[in-house]
Amino acid sequence: MRRTAYTHARRTDARYLTERIKKLEEKLETSQDEIKKLIVENRKIREEMRFFETMLLEEYRLLNSLMDKRRPKSRIHRL
Structure with missing residues (x-):
């Protein structure tokens, strides 16, 4: 009987693992x-x-070029 229970437990364990x-x-x-x-x-x-x-x-370059034409010493920002 014990052997059957052990075999059944192994099968269940194998199914679970699978x-x-x-x-x-x-x-x-x-x-x-x-x-x-x-x-x-x-x-x-x-x-x-x-x-x-x-x-x-490109927008920055365009803005910079437009500002240079109007005011040669103008800056977009200050450091």
């Missing part, structure tokens, strides 16, 4: 998919940031 591994693998796959999405989003945000940095720099 199910646990399956759940962990699913969770890992979900996490990997999320990471891939975040990497793509991060790249897009970086590209947008570069674009806006370029735009800001």
